[in-house]
Amino acid sequence: MNATLSLLCSLAIASSASADLLAIRVGRAETISQGTIEHAVLLVEDGKIVMVGEDLPIERGIPTVDRPDWVVTPGLVNCYSRLGLDSAAGNMFEPQVRAADELYPLQDVYRDVLETGTTTLGLYPPGTGIPGQALAVRPRGKTLDEMLIADSVYLKIMLESSAKSKKVLREAFEKVDEHDEKVAKALEKWEKAEEKRKKDSKKKKKGDDDDKSAEKGEDDGAKDDGPKEFEPPEPDAKVQPFIELREKRLRAMMRINKAGDYLHLLDVIENEKIDWFLRIPLRNDIDLFKIAERLGEAERLVVTDPSITLMPNTRRERNIPAELARAGVHVALIPRRDSVAGHKDWLQDVGELVARGMDRQAALAAVTLEPARAMGLEERLGSLDPGKDANLVFWNGDPFAPGTKIEAVMLEGAIVHGDVR
């Protein structure tokens, strides 16, 4: 009742405020955040979701899409892709590189992938080692700015169980310490200079010459006579991303290969207070299940593949994503192949995991909210909640069931594929 009232109120306000209002009535909505809502009504305005609820009355005059046989989900989010980007690159330490610099808009793949229901892509830079920073885009737009949702959503870091790999990462953070020391020293110098300057100004022009010569020797930045803002020394471009990591302005995607790598990763970054999540490609013989509980206890986010794998040296199958989800890990699943075809099969592969025991809600979140969380966009994308972008995918049935087709895709309030009328 309350919900109805508030809806009516808001509808009244909304309808008077904007003509861009659209009400959508569908058979079922997978909201991700609040579970499944049958006979759902969504209200969309200015590219944002305004309201979601069960069987809400819609005020007369509001344009309404009425599709009782459809299912709506949030737009799919693939946080780990190189669609439309060149591939080859070697092992490197280039944390300052931005994938944004190689983006080439207006490619067919973006249009095509949008038709598979993927409304957000996280594009990462190529190469192994520490190859650079990813960006989040909507697969639509003529320029980088039109496509861009957020730049520098994560820094990709590959770590393997080897002294060399661990050393690279350890040294990267040590460089930040060195830089911090440098800043502290410069600050000290500046404070001293500032004190001296104040003293000198009190003495007026008495010791002008001494002052100048002293300052020249001490600090190049403090040559002016007037009070000066402290300017910390510029960090090296390759150190800057790690400073941002420490300041939590950047997140790290730690790419590891096997369970053992995780312990070595912790060995390096356990004491670093940074935001990070894991990318672990699944392949046969992976022993990830051995750390499922540890990952769950730490509530880690793991980006992995929707695959059934074999236990090492056996023919026994394991549903590792399901095991991770059960252990309390935030699981994000990406298409098995990074192509348009891969995106078409995406939910079928995830559906296979659901058929083999993965929690359905966890599976839905794994293709929407969790990848959005990986990119730090969980406030904006990934679920059907008021205030979030109106990225919607309309299905003619259960999205995980074989044969289900996409009827329409809405990107930020605009129908970009199919027809809803």
Next chain:
Amino acid sequence: MKLLKMLPFLSTALVGLAWFGAPAHAYALQDDEAEAEDEEAEDEDESDAWYAIVGGDVYTGTGAVLRGATVLSKNGKIKEIGHDLFLPEGTEKLDARGMRVYPGLVALSASSRLTKGLFQAEPEPDFDPHLGVDNLHPDGRANAHLDTGNEEYDEVADIPTDADVLVEGQLLRQEIADSFDPFSQYLVLALSTGITTAEQSDTPVKLKRDEIKDVDMGPKNVYSLNFSLSNPNSRRQTREKLEKASDYLRRMKAWEAEGDKDKKEPSKKGVDMNYVRVLRGEVFAAFNANDREELLDIAHLAQRYRFRPVINGCMEGWTVASELGRAGAYAIVTPRTRSPKSEELVRPGGSSIENAAILHSHGVQVAVIPGNTSFELNGMTGRDLLHLPVEAGFAIRGGLDERAALDSITTIPARILGVDHRVGTLEAGKDMDAIITDGDLLHYQTFVQYTVVDGKLVYDKEEEIFFAHIRPRPELPALDPGEEPGEAEAVVDEEAPADEDAEEEAPPESEDDDEGEGADDQGAGEDDDGRL
């Protein structure tokens, strides 16, 4: 007891005397209490991890066998072994009644697969230049490829300094620690065999499971020398470097004796510090050698420069065992090696199943490794690391006594790796690395049921996919309802002093007792098979 409590300031020695003096069984309970107080006062730290293997027949590896005894460890180190131990509150107990407890095994020249745990089958190097078995070139000829054949080049090759040697060793250890995979299936297989320490590139590594801390056990303890007959050039070099190192040490000694600080320290120019370390006894000199002539040469070299050689292969060692014994050699042998001697030779030669036994009887310290020091999952070859105890069993077949056979896969390899102060036997103060078997370790039927590393259970046969389905674990003797195995053990010992007395009355040569037992068991097993 009251008296004891009233005199708390008596020296501990006196208290100890008083305890010994008290009638053991009548005061057993009070003793426990007093001991408990003692323990509590000593170790109040709640975070201490206590682990006890309770009630097994403990084959300590020092010759003693303690029937139905308990091994207690604190924070991964053995605290006490014996009967009637006080187990602090919160002690984790492993019921080993009816089973045997042995020290964890030590595997020499193990494949890096063990700790790196690569997913894909790692191609076995056909030759490990340090201590590995050279399957393709049992005569050590593989060393030839290391030789450039260019004398000039060899002359100017970098001669490592002290610092180089240290840095290289440090990097190696770091690499091993940083690539350790604590979830590797090969690691679990090693633990299933009872192996708890393995050599990886000359460096001893503790096979820990689920954790990567403190796996590195120390610097490498062997330095490989080449003294192969098939490679005269490197033979000459080895001799030359030994001579230079020896000369350097002589000059150094003279300089020190002189005590003249103003005089310059002897020059290290041209002296390979690895060889100096060998001559100082800081590391063993390791050789790959199988031929009688090579073995003799090595024995003479070792006696001349006074170092102890570790000889890998040592196939014809049985023909020159007394020389090797005099040289204080260690031999790493594979009892199942089969190789006939050359038809052209009149002298005895070729392989012998008695090799280990003969070497041992001449005072050579014998370590055993299988022919393949990796794990083969595609078709059990029966000659891989999974069969380390079986390989030692073949040495027994050749006449080696059982005690020496156990030493050959525990104490001796631990000595070669320089970690015998930590592993190789079950003794107070050493690492709590123990294996619990359902029979004689060296018998082919025996399975390792549990493996404990640093006071943590890391392998339980029934919990792993490898052998759980084969011959399920024998059932333990029934306990009275509501009794914990640890308590039961204590009670049994108190109520049945007769058993203990009987054991004390047994002939003093407890070592032989152990061997007799083992032989009996084995005999019984064979009888059964014979009837089938």
